[in-house]
Amino acid sequence: MMTRKECENLLSVAVQYSEVDEVFAVLNVTDSCARGVVGLALQAPHRMRNAELSVTVRKGRRYAMASGNVHDESNVRELVARAATAATQMPEAPEAPPFPGAVEIIEAPIQRETAITRALEGLDDAIASFRGNPTFDSIQMYGRVTSAKSALALASSNGLFLYQPSSLANAHLRCFSADGTSTGFAEQYTMDPAMLRLSDLLSEAASNCHEWKSPSDIKPGRITTVFEPRALADMLRPMMQQFSRRAIEQDQSFLRKLDGSSFLGSQLFLEEINLRSDPYDARLGSMPFTADGQPVRAESWITKGVISQLITDRYDAIKSGEKETAPPTNLIMDVTDPVQDVIAGTEYGLLVKGFANLNILDPKNCLLSGSTRDGVFLIEKGKITKAVRNLVIRETPVYLFKELLALGVPEITSTTGSYFPMLLPPIRVKDVMYTQLSGLV
Amino acid sequence: MQRRTFLKSSAALGAASLLPWKAIPAASSPAEAPSDEWLQDAVSEARALGAEQAEALYISHRQQSLQVRKDGVHSISDSEEAGTTLRVRFGSFLGSASVPDIRRGTPAECARAAVECAKLQQGLQKEREEALAMPPEPDIKILPRIDSVGELQGSWRPEGIEDPFLTSLDERIAFLKNLNKTALRITQIPYAVSNQFLQRRSSLYVDSRGNRKEQLQFATYVNFAVTAFNQQKRRMDTRTSEREAQATGWAGATANMESELETAMQEVLRMQQSDPVTPDTYDLVIHPSMLWNLFLETLLPHFDPRQLTERDGRAPGDRWITLSKLNERPLRSQALRLSWDATLPGGLATSKWDDTGHATGSNRLLDENGVVHGIPRSPDLIATDPVYRGGSFPGFNFSRAAAWHTPATVAMPNMILEGGPGKNLNDLIADVDNGLFLKGRGTVMTNPAKTLFRVRPQAAWIIRGGKIAEMVREVEIETTTDQFWSAMEEAGRSEDTFLGGELFPQRAFPLWDTPFSIATPPALFRRIPVYRVEGQS
Numbered sequence: 001m002m003t004r005k006e007c008e009n010l011l012s013v014a015v016q017y018s019e020v021d022e023v024f025a026v027l028n029v030t031d032s033c034a035r036g037v038v039g040l041a042l043q044a045p046h047r048m049r050n051a052e053l054s055v056t057v058r059k060g061r062r063y064a065m066a067s068g069n070v071h072d073e074s075n076v077r078e079l080v081a082r083a084a085t086a087a088t089q090m091p092e093a094p095e096a097p098p099f100p101g102a103v104e105i106i107e108a109p110i111q112r113e114t115a116i117t118r119a120l121e122g123l124d125d126a127i128a129s130f131r132g133n134p135t136f137d138s139i140q141m142y143g144r145v146t147s148a149k150s151a152l153a154l155a156s157s158n159g160l161f162l163y164q165p166s167s168l169a170n171a172h173l174r175c176f177s178a179d180g181t182s183t184g185f186a187e188q189y190t191m192d193p194a195m196l197r198l199s200d201l202l203s204e205a206a207s208n209c210h211e212w213k214s215p216s217d218i219k220p221g222r223i224t225t226v227f228e229p230r231a232l233a234d235m236l237r238p239m240m241q242q243f244s245r246r247a248i249e250q251d252q253s254f255l256r257k258l259d260g261s262s263f264l265g266s267q268l269f270l271e272e273i274n275l276r277s278d279p280y281d282a283r284l285g286s287m288p289f290t291a292d293g294q295p296v297r298a299e300s301w302i303t304k305g306v307i308s309q310l311i312t313d314r315y316d317a318i319k320s321g322e323k324e325t326a327p328p329t330n331l332i333m334d335v336t337d338p339v340q341d342v343i344a345g346t347e348y349g350l351l352v353k354g355f356a357n358l359n360i361l362d363p364k365n366c367l368l369s370g371s372t373r374d375g376v377f378l379i380e381k382g383k384i385t386k387a388v389r390n391l392v393i394r395e396t397p398v399y400l401f402k403e404l405l406a407l408g409v410p411e412i413t414s415t416t417g418s419y420f421p422m423l424l425p426p427i428r429v430k431d432v433m434y435t436q437l438s439g440l441v
Numbered sequence: 442m443q444r445r446t447f448l449k450s451s452a453a454l455g456a457a458s459l460l461p462w463k464a465i466p467a468a469s470s471p472a473e474a475p476s477d478e479w480l481q482d483a484v485s486e487a488r489a490l491g492a493e494q495a496e497a498l499y500i501s502h503r504q505q506s507l508q509v510r511k512d513g514v515h516s517i518s519d520s521e522e523a524g525t526t527l528r529v530r531f532g533s534f535l536g537s538a539s540v541p542d543i544r545r546g547t548p549a550e551c552a553r554a555a556v557e558c559a560k561l562q563q564g565l566q567k568e569r570e571e572a573l574a575m576p577p578e579p580d581i582k583i584l585p586r587i588d589s590v591g592e593l594q595g596s597w598r599p600e601g602i603e604d605p606f607l608t609s610l611d612e613r614i615a616f617l618k619n620l621n622k623t624a625l626r627i628t629q630i631p632y633a634v635s636n637q638f639l640q641r642r643s644s645l646y647v648d649s650r651g652n653r654k655e656q657l658q659f660a661t662y663v664n665f666a667v668t669a670f671n672q673q674k675r676r677m678d679t680r681t682s683e684r685e686a687q688a689t690g691w692a693g694a695t696a697n698m699e700s701e702l703e704t705a706m707q708e709v710l711r712m713q714q715s716d717p718v719t720p721d722t723y724d725l726v727i728h729p730s731m732l733w734n735l736f737l738e739t740l741l742p743h744f745d746p747r748q749l750t751e752r753d754g755r756a757p758g759d760r761w762i763t764l765s766k767l768n769e770r771p772l773r774s775q776a777l778r779l780s781w782d783a784t785l786p787g788g789l790a791t792s793k794w795d796d797t798g799h800a801t802g803s804n805r806l807l808d809e810n811g812v813v814h815g816i817p818r819s820p821d822l823i824a825t826d827p828v829y830r831g832g833s834f835p836g837f838n839f840s841r842a843a844a845w846h847t848p849a850t851v852a853m854p855n856m857i858l859e860g861g862p863g864k865n866l867n868d869l870i871a872d873v874d875n876g877l878f879l880k881g882r883g884t885v886m887t888n889p890a891k892t893l894f895r896v897r898p899q900a901a902w903i904i905r906g907g908k909i910a911e912m913v914r915e916v917e918i919e920t921t922t923d924q925f926w927s928a929m930e931e932a933g934r935s936e937d938t939f940l941g942g943e944l945f946p947q948r949a950f951p952l953w954d955t956p957f958s959i960a961t962p963p964a965l966f967r968r969i970p971v972y973r974v975e976g977q978s
Contacts (some may be wrong), residue, residue, distance in 0.1 A: 002544065033558065038752045041826040044535035045558040048846045050524070051543050068521035069541045070501070079521075086517040089614055120561050142754040180757035441756045 002029045002051060004163040007153035010053070013073050015157040017080040020057040020087065023157045024099040026291060028052045032148035035120050037173065039140050042127060045120055057083045058099065061092040097318050100293035102159035110166040110285035111149065112192040119147030119169040119193035126198040136206045143173035143205075147193040154293050162289050168419060169193040173205040176441070177213065183441050184209030185354065185374035187230075189419050191285050208353075208375055215387040218378065222431035224349035224405070226342050226379065229413040229424040231372075232400075233331075234355045236275075236422070237415050239366050239397040240328060243301060244311040245320070252363040254398050255307060262310060269305035269401035272335070276300040277328030283412055284421035286329035294326040301328065305401075331422040335407045342408040342426045344382040349428070351377040351384060354416055355393070356440060366396045371438035390441075391434040403430045475499055475525055479548055480647040483527050486552035488649050492529035492559070495552070496648035498796055499525045500845035501542075503606065507637045509617040511625065515634075517610075524845035527555045533824045534562050539846040592800075593650070597793035598657035599688055599786075605639045605661045608691040613637055616695060617663075620702055624667040629710060632668035637661075638686065638944060640956075644796070652798045660789055660956060661694035662686035662944055665702060669709045678914070680709040680899055683730040683881060686944035687787045687958065708900050708912075715912040718901065720973050724876035725918075725966045726869045729933075731879050731898050733941030733961040736858055738885040738949065739894045739922045741959070744779075744806065746816050746836070746851055747952050750828045761892045761922065764834065770811030773927040776964070778859040779807040781817070783839060788855035789942045789956035790841070796849035797840045804837060806856070819851035843947075843954035852955045853946070860935030860962040869933055869965045871907040877916065877971065878902045878909055882941075887922075895919040897974060915974045925969065933963035 002010075007027050014025040029051045036043035054067035057080060064086035066079050123145055130136055147169040154162045172187040186205040190196055227235070242253035248262045255263045278298040279288040289295050292314070299309045309325060317324040343351060353375030361367040372391050377384045408426035415422075480497040487495035501523035508515045524541040529552075536559025540551050617635040624633035640660040647653050666681040682701055687694065727735070743762045747753040750764050762771050782803035785791050795801055797820055805814045818836035822829045829836065841852035870878060881899025888894075901916040902909045918925075942958035943949075 035561075038747075038754070038826065041752070041828075042562065043825050044528075044537065044821060044848070045561050046536075046848055047538040047554045047558050049539065049544070049546075050541045050846060052522070052541075064517060066519040068523075069543060070521050070523045072543060075543075082519055085610060086519060089514045089517060089610065091513050091515070117557060117561060124562055140751075140757060174754070176756045178757060180759060183756065 001031055001149050001151055001165065002027075002153075004153075007151065007163055008155070008161055010076065011153060011155035011161065013076045014053065014055050014080050015155045017057070017077065017084070019081070020059045020084050022058040022099045023080060024056045024293070025155050026054045027153040029151040029153070030148050031116060031150075032146060033116050033120060034144060034146040035123055037123075037127065037141055037143045037145075039142065040127060040131060042123065047117070053079065055080050055083050056099075057087050058096060059084065059087040061096040062087045062090045063093060064090050095315065097315050099156040099158055100160045100314060101156065103162070103293070103295055105162055105288050105295050106280075107164055108279050108285065108288040109282065110164070110191055110287075112167045114167075114192050114194045116147040116149055116167070116169070116193055119145055119171075119196050122196075122198050126202055129199060130202045130206070135210075138178035139175045139206050139209060140178070141173060141175040141202065141205065143171065145169075145171045145196065145198065152287070152291065154289070154291070156293065160293055162293060164287060164289065166285070166287070167191050167193070169196050170419065171196050171198060171201050172417065173201055175205045175209050177209055181441060182209050182213045182215075183374065184212065187414075187416065189414050189421070211377075212375055212387045215376070215389045216378075217437060218388045218391075220391055220434040220436050222433055224346060224428065224430050225432040226346055226349060226351045226426055226428045227400070228351070228353045228426050229411045229422070230416060231352045231354050232424050232427055233413050233415045233420070233422045234358050235368060235397040235400065236331060236424070237420055238358070238360050238368060240301070240331065242363065242366055243309070244313070244327070245316045245322070246313060247363070248310070254364065254366045254396070255310070256364070263307050264310055265306065265308070267304075267306045268398070269302060270404055271304045272404065272407060273302050273305045273401045274300075274334045275302040276332050276334070277330050278332065279329050281330060281332065284330040284332065284423060286421055290326050294324060296326040296329050299325060299328065330420070331424070333410060333422075333424050335410055335425050338409040338425060339406045340409065342406050342428050343379055343384065345406055346379045346382060346428055349379045350388065350432075351375070351379055352393075361394070366398055367394065368396060369394045371440045373440060390438040392436050392438045394433050394435045400427065400429050400432075404428070405430050475542070475545060477645075477647065477653070479545070480525065480645065482548035483525070483551045484647055484649050486549045487527060487529045487556060490552055490556045492531055492556060492649075494530040494649050495527065495555075496646065496797065497525055497527045498842055498849060499523070499645040500842060501643045502845065503641045505606070505639045507613065507617065509614065509621055509635050511621055511633060512618060514614060522845055525551070526842065526846065526848050527551050528848050529555045529559050530824070531559050534559055535821055535824050535848075536561070537848040541845070594653045595793065596655040599659065599791070602659055602688070602693065603690040604641060605659055605691040605694070606641055613691065620665050620698065623699065623702055624665070624706055627706060627710070629669045629671065629713065630667050630706060631670050633665065635663070635665040637663050640944070646794065646796065646798050648798055654794045654798055656792055656794065658792060659688055659690060660686055660944055661689050661691060663694045663698065665705070667702070667705055667709055669713050671713045674713070676713055678709050678712040680705040680712070681882065685733070685941040686789060686956065687940055687942060688789055688791055689787060711912050712900060712914055715914045717915040717973050718877070718913040718971060720971060722968050723971050724873045724904070725969050726866070726873060726876060726878045726904065727964055727966065728866070728878070728880040729937065729939030729941070729961040729963055730881055731883055732858070732964055733939060733959040734882045735885060735896060736856070736961060737941070737943060737959055738887060739891060740926055741853070741856060742891045742950060743922070744816055745853070745950070745952055746818050746822070746829070749816060750826075750834070752826065752828065753952060755889070759890045761890065764828070767813050767835075771923065772807065772811045774929040775809040776861065776929045776931050777807065777926055778805070778809050778932075780804065780857040780859055781806050781815070781837075781839075781854040782857055783854040785855040785857070785958060785960065787940050788958040789944065790853065790855045790958065795838070795840045795852075796842045797838070799838055799840075801839070801854070817851050817854060819849065821848060821850050841955040853953050853957045855958040855960070857938075858932065858959070858961040858964070860938060861932040863934045864931065865934055865937055866963045869931065869963055870904055870909060872931075872965060873904045874906060876904040877913070878904050879916070892922050893920075894922060894925075917972045917974045918969055919972055920970060925966065928966045928969055929964055930967050931965045935962060938962045
């Protein structure tokens with residue numbers, strides 16, 4: 001892994017290029033290993049080191065970018081020169097704010113010393129014991145285990161230099177029953193490769209597959225729903241994007257009032273709703289700065305149901321004079337009086353564990369649509385009674401926070417398929433809208 | 442003679458034949474490759490650490506895309522990546538490590554990383570075999586032997602093709618701007634966009650059997666789209682260029698493009714005046730500019746080895762053709778004959794050797810009786826998954842690395858939909874009393890299983906009494922993959938074959954991540970349901 005000093009030396013060559021007005025350079029260094037599981041056959045393990053440099057230059061009001069991993073000193077100069085040549089051909093941008101300057105950011109403690117290959121060490125055994133378990137006979141398992149140490153280094157010709165090392169191991173597994181009518185999913189992210197629970201994840205995916213066997217049809221409509229933390233995370237991520245001042249200005253956010261101003265300072269949600277982020281929270285390791293050099297600070301986004309902060313990018317901050325506020329890199333929902341068992345208090349409803357293809361239908365009210373996936377169950381009289389077929393949800397997370405019935409005990413989770421750590425409770429919400437059966441397995 | 446000395450002298454001899462490559466000006470030169478010695482040392486170190494075989498593949502990949510909208514450059518992106526992947530084999534177990542050009546490290550470090558990867562599975566595997574009384578691993582002889590690849594040393598680049606990066610950026614931009622300018626002279630054409638994608642891939646393969654294979658490949662794709670707008674009728678129609686990405690230089694990719702633009706402009710203006718199609722069942726004559734893409738989107742996915750073997754990560758039961766159903770001969774058209782050819786001139790997957798050092802070739806994939814003769818596979822699939830071994834899998838080897846940092850694995854070679862006995866396009870049209878002639882890469886939508894599809898061709902004409910009549914608009918075909926390809930009655934002659942190609946296949950097919958070409962003649966399909974796209978304008 002390249003050290004802070006090595007990254008600084010390399011980036012300094014790029015940002016000292018004098019034929020342009022400004023240079024901004026991003027160096028992404030990785031050392032990773034990965035192994036795939038394909039129908040219970042294991043692919044050969046692969047290790048990869050890389051150091052990828054991307055350079056953006058500004059010449060007057062013209063910008064251009066070039067990238068590559070071919071960079072000793074002379075190659076770095078060639079890469080910047082290539083971007084400079086391209087810039088002369090580009091149209092002028094309406095605005096040309098300067099690239100970021102020097103800023104001090106404390107490194108976040110998001111790197112572990114454990115060897116990355118440790119993540120793969122238990123995979124053969126885990127698969128062998130899984131194969132030997134008659135309960136899981138005929139299950140088809142697919143997935144991938146990856147483990148990486150990375151460093152992100154940024155520099156600009158205006159004196160910026162930032163460096164952040166990190167580590168992340170991930171296993172995601174999907175399985176199907178032999179007849180293809182049932183599926184299960186399990187996923188884990190951890191900073192320490194030694195903490196991957198491969199056997200547990202295999203069993204979890206297979207158990208989910210078994211539990212969801214022979215699902216029944218239910219009539220779509222408004223149904224009280226318990227969302228597990230991962231399902232809630234999938235819904236909150238698009239919502240957080242709408243906290244951006246730019247989105248509000250462009251009428252792409254539920255936080256825009258009819259007069260064009262924002263709901264900052266307004267109570268939109270129930271008082272129980274508190275949402276904050278903190279890149280230095282040890283439980284939810286995340287980056288303390290963005291790839292364009294914006295510092296990520298601890299922020300409170302919703303306080304007792306009141307919108308208390310908005311995302312302000314560098315360009316908007318210069319234009320409006322507001323404080324620059326980066327988007328969150330993690331999310332924490334504090335719950336003061338959690339319900340121990342959210343399901344137990346549900347007379348009739350659904351338990352939703354996750355989603356597939358969740359998309360924004362209407363950004364103006366953050367209306368989302370997608371299919372439930374990886375576990376939908378009917379709850380009757382406080383108990384899970386049967387699996388039900390996947391449904392198309394058509395709902396906004398704004399509604400979830402307005403019609404909340406109960407908050408459970410927060411758990412560490414992440415959005416499905418990508419690392420965005422969150423500490424979220426399971427929640428019970430009244431009358432969530434489902435429009436039809438999705439037909440998805 | 443010491444192995445390294447032998448290779449050094451061979452490399453010196455080989456260098457003479459590579460002068461044009463070396464002569465590339467510094468401003469666009471490929472990244473400095475690791476020395477032969479570095480690659481040889483990495484291979485030797487891996488052998489010294491106990492690997493039975495080792496192979497090192499260096500790849501340098503440069504790409505640039507450029508878009509001009511109306512009279513101005515809209516975007517330029519430029520990237521260059523290079524590095525080496527070392528793969529080792531212990532018995533039937535593989536492991537690999539990739540290192541970038543920068544901070545390549547020592548050959549010994551790279552070898553240790555690859556060996557460490559392989560050993561992550563080896564020790565455990567032995568224990569597991571005993572514990573679970575697994576059947577013994579297959580005879581290693583079924584793995585393709587690296588020493589069976591013919592000549593050991595060589596270099597190759599496509600004949601007569603100049604590196605497209607040698608044409609200056611200014612010159613290329615001027616060409617694209619000129620295309621747009623020509624189109625925008627017509628008042629009814631308010632929008633014109635042109636694009637350029639260039640790729641150059643240089644590779645050096647070295648292995649523990651003494652192979653040293655050096656190759657250079659190019660891909661150039663220049664295209665345009667012209668949009669006509671009829672304010673009175675509120676109609677908007679777009680026609681794009683028909684030429685697809687090919688392994689060619691700038692001159693080859695742009696030759697006669699102005700006349701192609703004229704044709705596209707005339708067609709798009711005529712489309713504005715045309716009437717909607719009457720929904721019915723029609724005989725279709727499909728121009729190869731549309732057919733290659735239909736083949737790519739609807740039929741070819743069913744011949745992916747990972748789909749056939751149900752190793753594509755999809756739900757079981759969600760596939761039309763599987764390995765176990767191959768004998769059922771699901772394709773019923775005798776006109777449908779497919780070949781693969783990794784030596785096809787201009788093909789995006791054309792090379793002299795694949796990325797495991799094997800000489801490339803060509804052969805039949807599907808014959809007129811629906812018999813499948815061979816599907817691509819690769820040594821790594823054979824090594825890791827028993828389903829690819831043995832006689833039940835009618836395979837041939839073709840491996841390519843998607844990037845410098847991924848080990849070579851099974852890849853799609855160039856595909857050919859074979860031509861018929863000698864009918865040209867007009868002959869095919871003459872065989873139709875009431876039908877449609879369809880042309881241009883259309884928008885294809887499929888279900889996830891690729892068993893149903895819907896396509897909207899760019900341009901359509903009525904065929905009446907064996908002759909092309911008026912143009913029609915708002916044409917849509919919706920049918921099943923099975924019904925459509927089974928309805929193929931005749932393929933046009935091979936001389937009319939058109940070379941389409943997918944430069945970025947991973948966009949639509951995550952399992953295919955290296956470019957390949959598809960050659961198709963025109964073809965006649967009988968009784969295909971055609972619908973009208975309501976409100977297309």
